[in-house]
Amino acid sequence: MAASATIEKVSIIVSKGSLEGIYPALIMANGARAEGIEADLFFTFFGLDAITKKQYDHIKLATVGNPGLHLPTLLGGLPGVPDLITRYMERKMEKLDIPPIPEFIEMISDTGAGIYACKASVDLFELGEDDLIEQVQGVITVGEFYDHAAGGQIIYT
Amino acid sequence: MTTATYDDTSVTVDDEGFFTDPGQWTEPMAGQIARELGIETLTDRHWQVLKFMRAEYAAKGTGPTVRVLGKTSGVSVKELYQLFPKGPAKTAAKIAGIPKPRGCI
Numbered sequence: 001m002a003a004s005a006t007i008e009k010v011s012i013i014v015s016k017g018s019l020e021g022i023y024p025a026l027i028m029a030n031g032a033r034a035e036g037i038e039a040d041l042f043f044t045f046f047g048l049d050a051i052t053k054k055q056y057d058h059i060k061l062a063t064v065g066n067p068g069l070h071l072p073t074l075l076g077g078l079p080g081v082p083d084l085i086t087r088y089m090e091r092k093m094e095k096l097d098i099p100p101i102p103e104f105i106e107m108i109s110d111t112g113a114g115i116y117a118c119k120a121s122v123d124l125f126e127l128g129e130d131d132l133i134e135q136v137q138g139v140i141t142v143g144e145f146y147d148h149a150a151g152g153q154i155i156y157t
Numbered sequence: 158m159t160t161a162t163y164d165d166t167s168v169t170v171d172d173e174g175f176f177t178d179p180g181q182w183t184e185p186m187a188g189q190i191a192r193e194l195g196i197e198t199l200t201d202r203h204w205q206v207l208k209f210m211r212a213e214y215a216a217k218g219t220g221p222t223v224r225v226l227g228k229t230s231g232v233s234v235k236e237l238y239q240l241f242p243k244g245p246a247k248t249a250a251k252i253a254g255i256p257k258p259r260g261c262i
Contacts, residue, residue, distance in 0.1 A: 110221070
């Protein structure tokens with residue numbers, strides 16, 4: 001864009017553990033790097049699932065309490081429905097060249113973006129560093145997060 | 158739409174400096190465009206990406222995304238960002254004389 005103001009750095013907080021909660025943040029971080037903007041991802045609360053070895057390949061779309069899906073809540077709660085809808089969505093995304101979450105996070109890490117876990121959440125869920133994927137550069141406090149974010153924009157998702 | 162001069166030849170570029178007609182681009186222009194973008198020397202690795210960009214554009218009508226570049230150009234995502242720190246797909250498209258790729262990934 002021929003705009004006079006530019007964004008030099010973004011720090012994106014991921015607080016949700018659903019497919020639709022995680023992807024927008026990953027797309028924004030990756031897109032920032034693609035534009036030459038510095039980017040960090042900070043995973044907190046249920047967002048930690050996106051960087052937890054046991055969970056990050058099993059992220060599900062929220063099929064209950066999600067009006068945007070236009071699916072009756074009772075139907076969304078039936079056994080197997082979350083997996084079915086998630087698989088459907090994953091296939092659609094693959095066609096659009098949107099990578100699965102594990103590959104996407106590895107790619108974002110390779111772009112030079114920082115990937116951090118929130119210490120309070122790691123403690124809350126009783127996780128160790130071994131439970132987190134290797135791309136995680138550190139388990140940091142909120143104060144350290146603000147240090148990392150200094151001079152940039154903070155985006156909460 | 159505006160014009161720029163590379164290798165003593167006037168070419169048509171858009172507001173951001175991307176070629177609107179890849180046919181106007183010639184290899185000798187690449188070095189000057191790269192220097193304007195802060196890349197002093199184009200190495201063989203840069204050229205591998207640039208040639209891939211042009212081939213993809215010729216075949217598909219649009220420049221490849223970073224993901225496609227990383228998987229099929231023979232240059233990893235990590236190295237792509239070392240070669241083109243200000244964004245591989247965007248920077249390489251500009252140097253290779255093709256329009257800006259508009260993907261979100």
